[in-house]
Amino acid sequence: MTRMFKTVAAAAALATLASGALAQAAFPGDKPITLVVPFSAGGPTDRVARDLAEALRKPLGGGTIVVDNAAGAGGSIGANKVAKAAPDGHTLLVHHIGMASMPTLVRNIPFKVETDFEYLGMINDVPMTLIGRPSLPANNYKELTTWIGQNKGKVNLANAGVGSASHLCGLLFQNAIQVDMTTVPYKGTGPAMTDLIGGQVDLMCDQTTNTTSQIEGKKVRAYAVTTPKRLAPAALKDLPTLQEQGLKDFQVTIWHGLYAPKGTPADIQKKLNDALKVALKDPDFIKKQEGLGAVVVTDRRVEPAEHKKFVAAEIAKWSPIVKAAGVYAD
Numbered sequence: 001m002t003r004m005f006k007t008v009a010a011a012a013a014l015a016t017l018a019s020g021a022l023a024q025a026a027f028p029g030d031k032p033i034t035l036v037v038p039f040s041a042g043g044p045t046d047r048v049a050r051d052l053a054e055a056l057r058k059p060l061g062g063g064t065i066v067v068d069n070a071a072g073a074g075g076s077i078g079a080n081k082v083a084k085a086a087p088d089g090h091t092l093l094v095h096h097i098g099m100a101s102m103p104t105l106v107r108n109i110p111f112k113v114e115t116d117f118e119y120l121g122m123i124n125d126v127p128m129t130l131i132g133r134p135s136l137p138a139n140n141y142k143e144l145t146t147w148i149g150q151n152k153g154k155v156n157l158a159n160a161g162v163g164s165a166s167h168l169c170g171l172l173f174q175n176a177i178q179v180d181m182t183t184v185p186y187k188g189t190g191p192a193m194t195d196l197i198g199g200q201v202d203l204m205c206d207q208t209t210n211t212t213s214q215i216e217g218k219k220v221r222a223y224a225v226t227t228p229k230r231l232a233p234a235a236l237k238d239l240p241t242l243q244e245q246g247l248k249d250f251q252v253t254i255w256h257g258l259y260a261p262k263g264t265p266a267d268i269q270k271k272l273n274d275a276l277k278v279a280l281k282d283p284d285f286i287k288k289q290e291g292l293g294a295v296v297v298t299d300r301r302v303e304p305a306e307h308k309k310f311v312a313a314e315i316a317k318w319s320p321i322v323k324a325a326g327v328y329a330d
Contacts, residue, residue, distance in 0.1 A: 027089055027268050032064040034091050038078025038098070040188035041069045043160060044126065044209035048256050049094040051288045052123060055279035060271075071188070074098060074163025074329030076106045079259075083111040087263035089272060093117070096126075096256045098163050100314035104322040105163050106329050113315070118264045119308040121276045122301040123256040126207045126294045128169045128226040130242065133199045134219060141223045141245040148179055157181040158201040160189040162329040165254040168318065169205035169226065171325050176250050196220060207254050208293025212236060226252040233293050255297075255314075257307055269304070277302055 033056075037049045046069060053065040070078035075098035085091035098105075103113050111117075130141075138144040148155055157174070159167035162185055174181055184201050186192035189210050195201050197219050208231065215222045216235035224242040225231055228251060231239065242250045258276055260269060279285055280296050289296050300306040 027271055028060055028063055030063070031090050032066055033060065033089070034066050034068050036068045036070055036078045036082050036091065036093050038070055038072075038075035038093070038095055039160070039164070040071045040190070041067075043189040044165065044207040044254075045094060045096050045256065047209055047292070048123060048126075048289075048294070051285055052094065052258075052279060055282040055285035056275050058282075059275035059278035071161075074102055074106045074161075076102050076109055076111075076163075076329070079113075079117075080110050082259065082261055083116045085261050087118075087261040087265075089260060089264050089268035091261065092120070092272070093259040094123070094256060095259065096165055097168060097254050097314065097318070098165070099257065099259075099311055101163060101168055101318045101322055103315055104319045105327070114308070114312060116262045117259040118262060118269050119304045119311070120258040120260055120269065120272050121304060122297040122307050122310065123258060123276070123280070124289055124294045124296050126165075126209055126254040126256070126292075127231055128165070128205050128252045128254060129208055129211045129215065129236070129239070129293075130173065130203070130205050130223045130226070131196070131211055131215065132203050132221040132223060133196055133201065134221060135199050136202060136221050138221070138223075141240065141242070144223050145177065148177070148181075152179060153182075155179075155181045155203065156184050156201040158184045158186060158192040158196055158204040160192050160206070161185050161187060162327060164189070166192065166204055166206040167327075168321075169252045169254075171321055171327075172250070172252055173205055175321065175324070176247055193220075205252075208233070208236065212291075212293050215239075226250065231293050233291065236293055255310075257311070273302075273304060 035049045037046050039045045049067050070081050082091055082093035099113055138147045157170050159170050196204050212235050214220045222239050225239050286296050301310050
């Protein structure tokens with residue numbers, strides 16, 4: 001009887017293991033995958049996430065992938081939503097450089113960036129552009145710096161909210177030229193751009209994913225890109241870099257990465273990373289990103305370990321800048 005019981009128990013255990021293996025092999029199955037974006041709809045990170053969702057569908061079996069915008073508190077609300085989600089691979093986070101600024105920027109942050117997520121790989125690098133209202137009386141960067149010097153205390157610098165890419169770039173720009181400006185935070189890139197075009201604010205430093213079409217349509221004045229070299233898109237190819245215009249060692253690139261909740265099974269992490277690698281080689285995805293001035297990641301940062309190492313280095317870079325600015329997102 002004991003022998004029979006052991007045999008039945010062993011068979012049951014094998015059946016359970018087989019069932020679990022089949023369930024994991026079927027990931028994602030019929031359940032939708034949600035890409036959480038910690039910023040408003042229509043913004044640069046939202047655009048990246050929606051393009052990525054399309055590119056991920058095929059390598060993940062053609063199922064449903066939706067984008068969920070959960071904005072607020074420097075991007076920490078959406079990130080926390082993923083950190084606290086079931087670790088089954090169906091709730092993922094698409095976040096930008098804010099992953100590096102949140103540990104310093106957000107007081108009482110309810111999670112730890114370096115330990116509460118599984119790092120799945122980098123997505124892209126996005127250059128920034130320094131742009132101004134169309135009526136600004138400066139035709140180039142040299143004239144702009146002269147105008148800023150003549151109007152100290154009066155210059156308004158817009159951003160898409162505390163912790164946004166435009167906020168971080170603005171902090172670095174002020175620090176580099178040693179001039180304090182009146183920063184005007186908005187609830188998203190859309191309203192910030194609207195007021196810049198309308199002349200209610202003077203300047204903004206924002207991602208090419210948001211500014212390229214506005215520059216091409218001559219709705220804003222464009223002064224520089226924040227990369228070491230000039231960019232390829234037609235609307236940006238003649239735009240000088242800040243470095244070549246005298247602002248030495250100024251370089252800001254906004255990156256995006258993909259994350260899962262801590263504890264997501266290793267085999268599901270691998271499936272997601274494999275799918276990401278396929279998506280990043282998708283011609284349509286590459287074309288969309290290039291059209292926005294973004295560069296799809298092809299280096300070692302697409303590997304989870306390298307992705308995590310890179311973010312740790314970025315945290316070390318941005319922490320002193322955010323502390324010096326004395327700004328916080330509650």
